[in-house]
Amino acid sequence: MEPAQELQQDTQADDREQNSNxxxxxTNLMKLPRLKHYKxxxxxxxxxxxxxxxxxxxxxxxxxATQLAFNALFSFFFNSQKFTPFILNSLVLLTISASLLAVNxxxxxxxxxxxxxxxxxxxxxxxxxxxxxxxxxLVQLSFxxxxxxxxxxxxxxxxxxxxxxxxxxxxxxxxxxxxWKILRNEMENYGKGRVSYMMTLIWTxxxxxxxxxxxxxxxxxxxxxxxxxxxxxxxPVVPILVVMFFNxxxxxxxxxxxxxxxxxxxxxxxxxxxxxxxxxxxKTSNNEASGAGAVIEKxxxxxxxxxxxxxxxxxIECKSHIKGTSVIxxxxxxRLKHYKxxxxxxxxxFFLVAGQVAAILLGRLYYDQGGNSKWMATFVxxxxxxxxxxxxxxxxxxLTSTANTPLNTSSTKSPPLSTLALLYFAFGLMLxxxxxxxxxxxxxxxxxxxxxxxATQLAFNAIFSFFFNSQKITPFILNSLVLLTISASLxxxxxxxxxxxxxxxxxYAVxxxxxxxxxxxxxxxxxLVQLSFxxxxxxxxxxxxxxxxxxxxxxxxxxxxxxxxxxxxWKFLGKEMENYGKGRVSYMMTLIWTxxxxxxxxxxxxxxxxxxxxxxxNVISTLSLPAVxxxxxxxxxxxxxxxxxxxxxxxxxxxxxxxxxxxxxxxxxxxxKTSAQGAxxxxxxx
Numbered sequence: 001m002e003p004a005q006e007l008q009q010d011t012q013a014d015d016r017e018q019n020s021n022x023x024x025x026x027t028n029l030m031k032l033p034r035l036k037h038y039k040x041x042x043x044x045x046x047x048x049x050x051x052x053x054x055x056x057x058x059x060x061x062x063x064x065a066t067q068l069a070f071n072a073l074f075s076f077f078f079n080s081q082k083f084t085p086f087i088l089n090s091l092v093l094l095t096i097s098a099s100l101l102a103v104n105x106x107x108x109x110x111x112x113x114x115x116x117x118x119x120x121x122x123x124x125x126x127x128x129x130x131x132x133x134x135x136x137x138l139v140q141l142s143f144x145x146x147x148x149x150x151x152x153x154x155x156x157x158x159x160x161x162x163x164x165x166x167x168x169x170x171x172x173x174x175x176x177x178x179x180w181k182i183l184r185n186e187m188e189n190y191g192k193g194r195v196s197y198m199m200t201l202i203w204t205x206x207x208x209x210x211x212x213x214x215x216x217x218x219x220x221x222x223x224x225x226x227x228x229x230x231x232x233x234x235x236p237v238v239p240i241l242v243v244m245f246f247n248x249x250x251x252x253x254x255x256x257x258x259x260x261x262x263x264x265x266x267x268x269x270x271x272x273x274x275x276x277x278x279x280x281x282x283k284t285s286n287n288e289a290s291g292a293g294a295v296i297e298k299x300x301x302x303x304x305x306x307x308x309x310x311x312x313x314x315x316i317e318c319k320s321h322i323k324g325t326s327v328i329x330x331x332x333x334x335r336l337k338h339y340k341x342x343x344x345x346x347x348x349x350f351f352l353v354a355g356q357v358a359a360i361l362l363g364r365l366y367y368d369q370g371g372n373s374k375w376m377a378t379f380v381x382x383x384x385x386x387x388x389x390x391x392x393x394x395x396x397x398x399l400t401s402t403a404n405t406p407l408n409t410s411s412t413k414s415p416p417l418s419t420l421a422l423l424y425f426a427f428g429l430m431l432x433x434x435x436x437x438x439x440x441x442x443x444x445x446x447x448x449x450x451x452x453x454x455a456t457q458l459a460f461n462a463i464f465s466f467f468f469n470s471q472k473i474t475p476f477i478l479n480s481l482v483l484l485t486i487s488a489s490l491x492x493x494x495x496x497x498x499x500x501x502x503x504x505x506x507x508y509a510v511x512x513x514x515x516x517x518x519x520x521x522x523x524x525x526x527x528l529v530q531l532s533f534x535x536x537x538x539x540x541x542x543x544x545x546x547x548x549x550x551x552x553x554x555x556x557x558x559x560x561x562x563x564x565x566x567x568x569x570w571k572f573l574g575k576e577m578e579n580y581g582k583g584r585v586s587y588m589m590t591l592i593w594t595x596x597x598x599x600x601x602x603x604x605x606x607x608x609x610x611x612x613x614x615x616x617x618n619v620i621s622t623l624s625l626p627a628v629x630x631x632x633x634x635x636x637x638x639x640x641x642x643x644x645x646x647x648x649x650x651x652x653x654x655x656x657x658x659x660x661x662x663x664x665x666x667x668x669x670x671x672x673k674t675s676a677q678g679a680x681x682x683x684x685x686x
Contacts, residue, residue, distance in 0.1 A: 003213050005167040016416050045166070046173075047128035054113050054121025056248045063125040063239035068268055071228040072132035079144075080136040085660065086271035089479060092653055093264035098126065100257040100490075109169050120377040136224040155220050159212060198577040219225050229268055239306050253643055256490050260650075263482055270475065345611050350603030352617070359597040360628055363439075363449045364636060369581035373569045376591070377439040379560035382431060384595035385553035388546060388603070395543045415536050420547075423532060427548070428555020430525050435556065436563075437518035444511025448629030448638045453515040454622075455651040458658055460483040460523035461618045468527045469534075476661035483654035488516065490647040526618050529609070545606045553602075618660065622655050 057140040062144055075081030082573075113121075147154055150382050174180050190197040211231075218227040330637060371377070399578060427639045441450050459481040465471030475483075491512075503511075527547060537544055580587040601621075608617035629648055632638040 001480065017232065029500055037059065045128075045170070047124035048129070048422060050126060051121045051125030051384060053118045054147040057238060057242035057246055059254070060121075060244075062101055062254070062257050062261055063098050063122065064129055065265070066094050066098045066126060067133045067228060068128035068229070069132045072268075074137035075140075078141045084271050084274075085266045085476070086274070089653075089657070090264040090268040090271070093260050093267065093483075096646055096653075097257045097260040097264065098641065100260070114128060119436050120431055124249065133228060136228055139219070142225040148480045152216075152220050158338035159216055164374055198222060209423060219255065226272065229265070229272065239448040241390075253490065256486055263486075264481075267479070294383060308516070341611065347603045348607030348611065349447060349602050349620045350520050352608065352620055352629075355599075355601030355604060357627055357631065358625045359601055360442070360447065360592055361631060361635065362590055363442045364450075364632070367443050368636060369586070369589070369590070370579050371576060371590075372443075373564075373573065373576060374436065374439045374443060375560055375567055376434070376440065376567050376573070377594075378435040379434040379564060380591050380595040381438065381598050382556040384555040384599035384604075386548050386559070387596070387599050388550055389473040391603075392543065392546045392550060394545060395541075415538075419536060423536060424548075427525065427529070427552035427553055429559065430521060430528075431552050431556040432559040432563075434518050434521040434525065436558070437514040437521065441511050441515030441518060445515060445635055446505045447632035447640045448640060448644060450511075450515055451628035451632070452491050452644070453488050453512065454519050454648050455655070456484050456488045456516060457523045457618060458622045458655065460520045462658075464524050468531045474661055474664075475552055476664070480654040480658040483650050483657065487650040487654065489645045490643055490650070523618060530613065535616075538667055542610050545610050549606055556669035559673055579658045616662065621654070622658075 051063070055063070071092050072081065072083070072087050075084060079379075081087075142158075143154070147158075155351075187194050187197045192200075215231065218230060243250045294652065359381075425529060441453070447454070462471065462477050462481050466473055471477075481515050533539070533544075537548075577584050577587045581589075605617050605621065609621060629638065629640060629644070634639045
């Protein structure tokens with residue numbers, strides 16, 4: 001349908017409010033363009049107008065935030081912009097923010113706009129953001145390669161002449177579309193009157209020119225890239241204002257998209273701060289290099305005057321090179337040893353991931369087929385510890401003299417038995433509470449939701465490690481913490497989409513909170529275990545780690561048995577077994593294999609604690625969580641809607657951010673070791 005015909009139908013229906021927004025080309029006329037390539041800018045204004053026509057203002061403004069991501073892409077191709085981790089993080093978060101709005105159309109309050117037109121507005125706004133960013137990059141390229149002057153006069157020429165051409169194009173479009181015929185009728189039917197109609201258009205034009213003036217100033221003083229960053233800063237403010245002035249609906253998903261857009265903007269700003277700091281450091285280094293150059297020139301001058309001085313420099317350089325070669329040979333030997341270490345870590349990681357995935361799915365199967373005993377589900381999470389007893393015997397200090405090597409000194413004494421007993425008892429109670437809360441989570445939540453909430457243990461781990469293990473909160477760890485929190489929040493505000501119709505919302509909330517508390521408890525447990533090894537046990541042998549697993553598991557299992565009888569659930573076990581959906585044998589096998597898979601997961605966890613650290617163990621355990629929702633869709637027919645997919649992507653991205661920080665720390669550690677090993681031989685030469 002042509003725009004004029006569509007407007008005419010609305011006029012005949014005397015829809016005053018709808019008619020007041022139909023003058024798309026008039027809106028374009030008021031928005032004087034700001035870029036060189038007028039055809040693209042004309043299309044840009046037109047698409048922005050369709051976006052405002054078919055979308056709520058809050059959704060429109062959040063979609064405009066994607067211009068920052070588009071700007072990074074175009075700047076990479078046209079302006080040699082580097083893709084740093086923070087820019088990539090900004091790009092991903094802004095994309096997910098826009099995608100959240102795309103999959104959340106049911107929450108919009110524009111009931112008169114069909115979904116097809118909503119999609120048109122959505123795509124037009126995205127396209128306009130892309131063109132806006134492309135034109136900014138091309139303007140910067142034009143200044144560099146064509147105009148080659150950056151005077152304020154040249155920038156004004158870049159604004160005025162394309163604006164004139166684009167305005168003429170808008171006038172042509174106004175008459176070609178036939179909208180000029182109904183402008184008078186539109187003015188008469190404007191909701192707030194003719195004067196308000198004219199003032200709205202005039203002040204719209206003025207507002208865009210104020211914006212254009214500020215943009216020109218930023219381009220002139222800094223760059224088009226920085227201009228795009230600052231323009232994005234205003235976008236998060238718009239959804240809040242339109243809730244007050246236009247009564248737009250601001251639901252939980254849209255708030256989450258807003259937070260993501262702000263966080264993506266902050267990531268981009270932080271990269272700009274790093275670039276600015278690096279630029280200052282480079283300038284300082286260049287000044288120092290100039291001084292070093294003077295020293296080298298002096299050395300050449302002295303070598304010319306005194307041949308013996310030149311010979312001394314030659315001997316020192318040759319010996320340093322020989323010693324450097326010996327360091328390289330040593331590093332090759334260490335690299336071979338490091339390869340075996342990575343093989344062990346990979347094996348333990350596989351046990352942890354595979355065991356945890358299987359245990360979660362089997363736990364959900366127990367409930368789905370008729371199991372209802374929360375204490376039984378808690379008991380099997382720790383009752384499988386006897387399968388670790390052979391390992392404890394094999395690695396017993398009495399059988400191997402190398403298994404009890406202390407971390408610090410060979411004379412480290414074992415802590416008193418009473419201290420160890422109290423420690424194991426406290427950890428056992430903590431494990432029991434953690435397992436019980438996990439059981440409630442699996443009972444009242446879909447597996448996909450449960451697993452996504454478990455991803456927050458990485459964020460909790462960062463907090464507890466900061467307080468108990470002196471873990472630094474780096475920008476990447478902070479980014480991981482925020483994203484995992486947002487991921488869990490998305491699941492929390494998306495309860496209406498769950499397919500567990502038999503679970504009341506109150507019990508859903510109980511399951512949600514229990515799963516979050518279980519994740520926090522699990523993270524606290526790992527941090528306290530690491531602290532105990534450092535301050536109490538003071539040795540990290542595999543035998544000591546097995547003791548840390550077996551004795552608390554025994555306490556936890558005893559506590560579960562006590563709870564099992566105190567709650568009276570033992571009376572219904574026979575009936576539960578008889579009514580189990582897949583039969584009695586399947587009932588027993590489900591419980592047995594649940595216990596076994598939890599212990600396989602524990603073996604992997606113990607290995608990672610022994611080889612690396614509890615912190616790294618928690619990171620790897622989070623890796624299994626994104627796989628669970630996919631398998632839950634296949635085996636348990638969980639509903640995987642768009643919002644939950646976005647939460648899954650956020651959890652994965654938060655995990656990758658955490659892993660990248662670990663990679664940076666590992667690389668820095670290798671550099672420090674190489675420097676330390678290479679320093680001593682050079683001193684010996686001198």
